[in-house]
Each structure stands twice: as structure tokens, then as C-alpha cells.
Amino acid sequence: MNFFMILKVAMRAIWRNKTRSLLTALGIIVGIAAVIAVVSIGQGASTMMVSQINSMGNNMIMIFPASRNTGGVRTGSGGAQTLTAEDGQAIAEDISYFxxxxxxxxxxxxxxxxxxxxxxxxxxxxxxxxxxxxxxxxxxxxxxxxxxxxxxxxxxxxxxxxxxxxxxxxxxxxxxxxxxxxxxxxxxxxxxxxxxxxxxxxxxxxxxxxxxxxxxxxxxxxxxxxxxxxxxYSLDDTEAAKKDISALLRQRHKLGRNADDDFDLRDMAEISKTIGSVSSLMTILLTTVAAISLVVGGIGIMNIMLVSVTERTREIGLRMAIGATPLDILLQFITESILLSTVGGLIGVIFGVAGAKIVGDVQHWPILITPSSIIVSFLFSAMVGVFFGFYPAFRASRLHPIDCLRYE
Amino acid sequence: MLIEVKNLVKSYTVGDMTTYALDGVSLSIDNGEFVAIMGASGSGKSTLLNILGCLDVPTSGNYLLDGVEVSGMTATQLAHIRNEKLGFVFQNFNLLPRTSALENVELPTFYSRTFPASKRRERATELLERVGLGTRIMNTPGQLSGGQQQRVAIARALMCNPPVLFADEPTGNLDTRSSVEIMKLFTQLNNEGITIVMVTHEDDIAHYAKRNIVVRDGKIIKGAKFESADDPEAHT
Structure with missing residues (x-):
């Protein structure tokens, strides 16, 4: 059976039960819209954070005075008075290679x-x-x-x-x-x-x-x-530079072998890593929730496909009687479920993009809608169709023609 | 010989009870015959037709269709046989609802491995004209009478040019006038060389056939072989 005919029959079956099809697709629509919106907002936020961190400085290492220990009494961070502008000059001159x-x-x-x-x-x-x-x-x-x-x-x-x-x-x-x-x-x-x-x-x-x-x-x-x-000069030198700076400062501050550093080194990579991990954790969490809703939507599709197979048992029997092979029947129902899920996915993408834009405008959040997130979620919705459509379609294909024709 | 079956058995086991729908049936049908399979309900005549029509598989026995052993074929192979060699007419027509007569008739060609797509519409139109529905090709089954629906079903059965047509109580849901029309159509098709195997329990419908096979309790009690006046062996 040719592909266009299969598509035509699937579309007709979906169109015949408009309300039911829409409600079935709604699970996928909500799931995909959620994925798109969440990913867009998440990516927008992390892109903004990264660019802000970059704007804070050029491959920067920050050196703070540490706490000071005077006869067992420790000051808070920054208590040490030993970090000087001369230290800075020394770093610039002695470690000029980094x-x-x-x-x-x-x-x-x-x-x-x-x-x-x-x-x-x-x-x-x-x-x-x-x-x-x-x-x-x-x-x-x-x-x-x-x-x-x-x-x-x-x-x-x-x-x-x-x-x-x-x-x-x-x-x-x-x-x-x-x-x-x-x-x-x-x-x-x-x-x-x-x-x-x-x-x-x-x-x-x-x-x-x-x-x-x-x-x-x-x-x-x-x-x-x-x-x-x-x-x-380069972000890649951060670790090596930190080591050299640390050694230089210890020497300049005349710290003994066992003395604690009287300074703290912090670099931007550390900060951006922290912020990045927080935002990617959020993205993972929200995407998981969205993926679960997609699975629920897929179960809805499976349920309706089982109903559809049962309803059309006689039609399956007739198609088999006039020459449809089990594969033809399988493809027929798989196509129907893929069509349901991809159309749902497409509508979901539209809602997701619109939702992300609205949220971005109202909350003044930066939104980043990437083509890859759209393509991935669309493919995912198609996969949901294949995965959850397979079992009902397989069941339909294994029916015996005479049982179907006798089915009341 | 178009159809040749030997020792066909179809049994159903429910719990530890085994019932035999067919109990060792042997028969042969030649090209160009018009056969009516008769019997009371529950006699096994429909089971026999379903097995002959490759819709059902026998529990044991051999079935040669057009010289090819059919028993033991896979579901896919049987589907191809049904598509290319057999046509079906059902008691309840089995047309796709809300679908035009033309599309219903075209349907088998979509599952055909050989039928050229370019000839599809032309042949469907031609067949609908031949069964007398040339003006109603765009009507859906709901807009057609029972007799007209059955004629659409016959056109559909003929679509892939099968050598044999199976009909299960083709007039069971029709009034007398429509029944006569359908049987006349069958006679005409048979005269053109198509073999027809029909199940019926009505004597006056069976009269249109050239040979009657009578089934009772899963066994053929009459008409298993072709009998003619000039076949002396059959009279003994």
C-alpha cells in the first residue's frame, strides 16, 4: 500500500473524531509546549548569566585578603591587611607570562x-x-x-x-x-x-x-x-597562574611553610561554573517534568489508538480480506498515531514559542529559542507516536481476518 | 482443477471439549464452475467457505488453489493470495462507510503489488458501470440501497481481476427483487468465465448455481465432485 494512501486514511480517521483527536493530542501539545517554554527560558537565563560573567572581566582572577589569626583570634574574611598594591605590581611584573x-x-x-x-x-x-x-x-x-x-x-x-x-x-x-x-x-x-x-x-x-x-x-x-x-591572557592558564600567584604572594608575605594563606584566590570560571550548574540543574528538573507530561500524553495516545483499533475491527477485517498484509495494517495505525503526536507536537511548538515570548515580555526575562530545541522536541513527539502507537498497531496487525469480520 | 481440498479438518477446542466445524472434507471445484454450498446453520458451510477463501486456516488437511499449496502459508502470503486471486462478497456488504462507491471499489488495488495506479480510476469506473451503477459512483454506502451496495461490493471483488469469487450469503440481507438482480449478475459473471463459490441456505438462490454442495455436521453429503450427464462414472 502506498504511503499517500496510508496518510490519507489516517487523516480521515483522525478527522472523523475531531474532538477525540484534539483531546488526545492535548497531552502532547501541553508536554511539548512546556518543554519549549522551559528550555527557552532556561537557555535565555544561562546565556545572559554567562555573558554577564564575561562582562565582569577579561579572564579575571580576584585576590582577596583572607582572615587573620592573631593569637588564636581570627578575623573574618578580608581581615588581613597584608594585600597591597605593590603585590599587584609584583604579580604583573613577575608573572607577566600569564x-x-x-x-x-x-x-x-x-x-x-x-x-x-x-x-x-x-x-x-x-x-x-x-x-x-x-x-x-x-x-x-x-x-x-x-x-x-x-x-x-x-x-x-x-x-x-x-x-x-x-x-x-x-x-x-x-x-x-x-x-x-x-x-x-x-x-x-x-x-x-x-x-x-x-x-x-x-x-x-x-x-x-x-x-x-x-x-x-x-x-x-x-x-x-x-x-x-x-x-x-588566556582562560586556559587560570589554574597555573593561580599556583604561581599563590607562591609569589606567600613569598612576599613571608608565610612559613605551615602558615595558612593570608589571601584567597577566586576566578571567574569558578563563579560561572556555579551559576551554570544551578541553571542547568533547573533546566534538567523542568525538562524532566515536561518529559513526564509527554509520557502521560503518549499513554493517552496509546489508549485512544486501542479504542480506535477496537472500533474499526470490522474495517481491519475487510482490509485484510481484500489483501491488506499485517504490515499494511501495522503501518496504518502507526501512521495514525504518529500523525496525532506530530500534529500535537507542532501545535505544542507554536504554543511553547508563544508562551516563552509572552513570559519573557511580561517578566522581562531573556528568552533564547534555539532551532535545536524545536527540532528535538518535534522529533521527540514523533517518537512518542511511534513508541505508544506500536502496541495498538501491532495488536491490530495480529488479528485474524475472519475474527474481525465476525466482530460485532 | 482450480480448487482441490483433501481431508480438511477445522476443530475448536474449548476447555477439554473439541468440536469439529469441518470433519474431513474433500472436494474439488473446476475453472468456470458456479457452486452453491448449502446446509443448515452450524453445518460448517461458512467455515468451509472461509477456508476456501483463505480467510481462515484449517486445523489439518491440504488445500491446492490454482495448483499452489495454500495450507501452511504465512499471513502475509495469504493476504497476497486474497488480493490477487480471490474476490469476496459478504452478506453485510462490508463497504467503508462515508466513502464513495468509487473509492470503495478502488480499495483492493492499494494493497496490490502489481496493479498499475494509473489504471485504478478507469477500471473502478468501468466496473461500476458494468454492475449498473455508472451514475452513482460518488455516492456513499449510506446513499445507496442494499442491492446497490451489494453491487458496489461485487465491483470491488472484481477489481483485481480474480479468477474466483467467494460469496457468503450474498442475498441474505436483500429483498427478493434485489436478490434476483444480484443472482443474475452472478450468472452473467460466471458466463464470462469467473468461477463463483457461494454459500446460501435458500433453495431458490442455490438454483442459480450449476452445482450444489450440501454440508451437514462438518461433512459433505452431496456434490463433492462435478457431476454431469456425460460423465458415466459419476452416475454409478
């Missing part, structure tokens, strides 16, 4: 005032290499230069949020703002970055030379820093 550049980070908070506007924000003291380390440049004006860093000049670059709050529509370049009542000249405005993975506004900050922040804003005579950001 390290592109290093920027220390010194943090201060304070009220910022420009004319009648004021705004509380964070001030980050960094080095001139900061734009390269963080892969973040100025959109207007200029970054401070080496001389200004060395002299501890009162200059700064402001984030977009600070600019909006202090200057509104006006051009901030060249204006003088007061940070903790100290006048700073605004050299430039950083590119807008938006919020990070944790919902923090990354544009709400002021960047100044770390020398200035240390002396003027922290009023400190020490040269310890809150963090060192180390940018590597």
Missing part, C-alpha cells in the same frame, strides 16, 4: 554632592589598568592617567547612574563634585553596564585612582587594598 595586567580595588562609601544634588554611592579606587582588566571603558571623556595615579590627584570617572542623579541631562565632564566634602574633578563617564546577576546596579559607582581613595577618602597611611583584579 598576566596581562592587574588593578587593585580600594573601596570607600560616601555622599556625593554636585550643586543642589546629592547621592550616596560607592567609590572604587583602582589603577589605570582597570578598564582593560574589567573590559570596561569610558563612553565619554577620558580615564585618569599614570601621572594622576602616582600623584593621587583628585580626579574621578563616574558611572552612568551617578551621572544621571547628579547631572541629569547636563554634561558632567570637567565639573567638580564633592565626595565626602573633598572636591574631585570628573574626567569621564563609564559605559553603561546595567545590573549584574545579583540585581546590583553596576553603574552606581565612582572610580578614582586607588592612591587618592586610600589617602583622601580612607585617610589611611597603610597601603593595603580590598582586592586585586588580575587579568590573564
Amino acid at each position: 598576566v596581562r595586567c592587574v588593578s587593585p580595588i580600594v573601596r570607600a562609601n560616601g555622599q556625593v554632592i554636585y550643586q543642589e544634588n546629592n547621592w550616596a554611592t560607592q567609590v572604587q579606587g583602582v589603577s589605570v589598568d582597570f578598564p582593560e582588566v574589567r573590559n570596561w571603558n569610558v563612553s565619554k571623556g577620558v580615564f585618569f592617567d599614570k601621572d594622576e595615579q602616582r600623584q593621587g590627584s583628585r580626579v574621578c570617572v563616574i558611572g552612568q547612574t551617578v551621572s544621571d542623579n547628579l547631572f541629569g541631562e547636563n554634561d558632567p565632564i570637567g565639573k567638580v563634585i564633592r565626595i565626602k566634602n573633598m572636591p574631585f574633578k570628573v574626567l569621564g563617564v563609564m559605559e553603561k553596564k546595567g545590573s549584574n546577576n545579583f540585581g546590583q546596579d553596576q553603574d552606581d559607582l565612582i572610580i578614582a585612582p586607588y592612591t587618592t581613595v586610600k589617602r583622601v577618602l580612607q585617610n589611611s597611611i597603610f597601603n593595603n587594598v580590598n582586592m586585586l583584579n588580575v587579568s590573564l
Whole structure:
């Protein structure tokens, strides 16, 4: 029997019981729609996270001071005062085979005032290499230069949020703002970055030379820093670079063989791995739920196919009497079930894509609909049709013509 | 010889009770015969027809159809035999509902390994004209009378040009006038050379056949072999 005839008969059988067919396909429709929506939302979320992590820096390793043990009393993380900007320079020079550049980070908070506007924000003291380390440049004006860093000049670059709050529509370049009542000249405005993975506004900050922040804003005579950001040439060198940095810092800090590190090394790969594993765990969980609903839909198809075989027993008998082979009958019913499941799958894809888009628009989530997820779920729905259609079709094909013709 | 069966047995075992629908039947039917198989209900005449028509398989015995041993064939081989060599007409017509007469008649060719698709429509139309339904080819069974439905079924049975036609009580659901029309059609087809094997329990229908085989309790009691006036052996 030719394929088009089989398809035609299957379509006719499905069309004859429209309501029943629709209800049967509904299981598949819901399952596929759920898979598509979940995968689109999940992939969108993880793609966004990965790109945000990448935007945090160029193959970055972060070095934090660790806790300090003074006569058995341990401070919290960051308690050690031993991490200095000089450590950063040493890393940049001695491990230059891995390290592109290093920027220390010194943090201060304070009220910022420009004319009648004021705004509380964070001030980050960094080095001139900061734009390269963080892969973040100025959109207007200029970054401070080496001389200004060395002299501890009162200059700064402001984030977009600070600019909006202090200057509104006006051009901030060249204006003088007061940070903790100290006048700073605004050299430039950083590119807008938006919020990070944790919902923090990354544009709400002021960047100044770390020398200035240390002396003027922290009023400190020490040269310890809150963090060192180390940018590597290649992400592949992360482990080796961490080892070398660790050895160098232990040597510089004169730590004995048995002493704990007084610093912590963290790299972006670690963070992105954590975030990636969380999001892929979510995707796996939700996909499992969706797959279960597909199986339930498949059982629905199997059930209806068994009913259909029973209902059409006499027709099967007649077809066999005029020459249909068991294979013809098998193909007939398999085709019917595949048709049910793939049409269901197709409708499911449409609903899934629409659902993902609506959720994305309403919740402002990034949605990533990949052709592969559509193709995979469509093929999966066809497989459900084959798998759950086989048993009823096989049963039909094994019937004896005379039993079918006598069936009442 | 078109059909030759020897010692055909069909038994059913329910629990430890074995009943014999056919109990050692031997018979032969030649090309071009018109045979009526008669008997009371439960005599085994329908079982015999179903086995002859390859719809059912015997428990034991031999069946030569057109010189080919049929007993022991697989379901697929039997399906091909039914498609290419046999035509069926049923008491309740067995047409596909909500499907036009034309499509019903075309149906066997879709399962044929040899019938050319290009000839399908032409032959179906031709056959429907031949059974007198040339103007009703697009009607569905619901729009046709019983006699007309049976004529569609006959056209369908003839579609793949089988040498033999099996009919199980073909007039059982028809009124007298339609019955006569159907039997006239059978006679005409037989005159054109098609062998017809028909089961009936009505004497006046059986009269149209050239030979009557009578079955009782699973055995043939009359007409197992062709008898003619110029066959002296048969008279002894």
C-alpha cells in the first residue's frame, strides 16, 4: 500500500473524531509546549548569566585578603591587611607570562554632592589598568592617567547612574563634585553596564585612582587594598597562574611553610561554573517534568489508538480480506498515531514559542529559542507516536481476518 | 482443477471439549464452475467457505488453489493470495462507510503489488458501470440501497481481476427483487468465465448455481465432485 494512501486514511480517521483527536493530542501539545517554554527560558537565563560573567572581566582572577589569626583570634574574611598594591605590581611584573595586567580595588562609601544634588554611592579606587582588566571603558571623556595615579590627584570617572542623579541631562565632564566634602574633578563617564546577576546596579559607582581613595577618602597611611583584579591572557592558564600567584604572594608575605594563606584566590570560571550548574540543574528538573507530561500524553495516545483499533475491527477485517498484509495494517495505525503526536507536537511548538515570548515580555526575562530545541522536541513527539502507537498497531496487525469480520 | 481440498479438518477446542466445524472434507471445484454450498446453520458451510477463501486456516488437511499449496502459508502470503486471486462478497456488504462507491471499489488495488495506479480510476469506473451503477459512483454506502451496495461490493471483488469469487450469503440481507438482480449478475459473471463459490441456505438462490454442495455436521453429503450427464462414472 502506498504511503499517500496510508496518510490519507489516517487523516480521515483522525478527522472523523475531531474532538477525540484534539483531546488526545492535548497531552502532547501541553508536554511539548512546556518543554519549549522551559528550555527557552532556561537557555535565555544561562546565556545572559554567562555573558554577564564575561562582562565582569577579561579572564579575571580576584585576590582577596583572607582572615587573620592573631593569637588564636581570627578575623573574618578580608581581615588581613597584608594585600597591597605593590603585590599587584609584583604579580604583573613577575608573572607577566600569564598576566596581562592587574588593578587593585580600594573601596570607600560616601555622599556625593554636585550643586543642589546629592547621592550616596560607592567609590572604587583602582589603577589605570582597570578598564582593560574589567573590559570596561569610558563612553565619554577620558580615564585618569599614570601621572594622576602616582600623584593621587583628585580626579574621578563616574558611572552612568551617578551621572544621571547628579547631572541629569547636563554634561558632567570637567565639573567638580564633592565626595565626602573633598572636591574631585570628573574626567569621564563609564559605559553603561546595567545590573549584574545579583540585581546590583553596576553603574552606581565612582572610580578614582586607588592612591587618592586610600589617602583622601580612607585617610589611611597603610597601603593595603580590598582586592586585586588580575587579568590573564588566556582562560586556559587560570589554574597555573593561580599556583604561581599563590607562591609569589606567600613569598612576599613571608608565610612559613605551615602558615595558612593570608589571601584567597577566586576566578571567574569558578563563579560561572556555579551559576551554570544551578541553571542547568533547573533546566534538567523542568525538562524532566515536561518529559513526564509527554509520557502521560503518549499513554493517552496509546489508549485512544486501542479504542480506535477496537472500533474499526470490522474495517481491519475487510482490509485484510481484500489483501491488506499485517504490515499494511501495522503501518496504518502507526501512521495514525504518529500523525496525532506530530500534529500535537507542532501545535505544542507554536504554543511553547508563544508562551516563552509572552513570559519573557511580561517578566522581562531573556528568552533564547534555539532551532535545536524545536527540532528535538518535534522529533521527540514523533517518537512518542511511534513508541505508544506500536502496541495498538501491532495488536491490530495480529488479528485474524475472519475474527474481525465476525466482530460485532 | 482450480480448487482441490483433501481431508480438511477445522476443530475448536474449548476447555477439554473439541468440536469439529469441518470433519474431513474433500472436494474439488473446476475453472468456470458456479457452486452453491448449502446446509443448515452450524453445518460448517461458512467455515468451509472461509477456508476456501483463505480467510481462515484449517486445523489439518491440504488445500491446492490454482495448483499452489495454500495450507501452511504465512499471513502475509495469504493476504497476497486474497488480493490477487480471490474476490469476496459478504452478506453485510462490508463497504467503508462515508466513502464513495468509487473509492470503495478502488480499495483492493492499494494493497496490490502489481496493479498499475494509473489504471485504478478507469477500471473502478468501468466496473461500476458494468454492475449498473455508472451514475452513482460518488455516492456513499449510506446513499445507496442494499442491492446497490451489494453491487458496489461485487465491483470491488472484481477489481483485481480474480479468477474466483467467494460469496457468503450474498442475498441474505436483500429483498427478493434485489436478490434476483444480484443472482443474475452472478450468472452473467460466471458466463464470462469467473468461477463463483457461494454459500446460501435458500433453495431458490442455490438454483442459480450449476452445482450444489450440501454440508451437514462438518461433512459433505452431496456434490463433492462435478457431476454431469456425460460423465458415466459419476452416475454409478
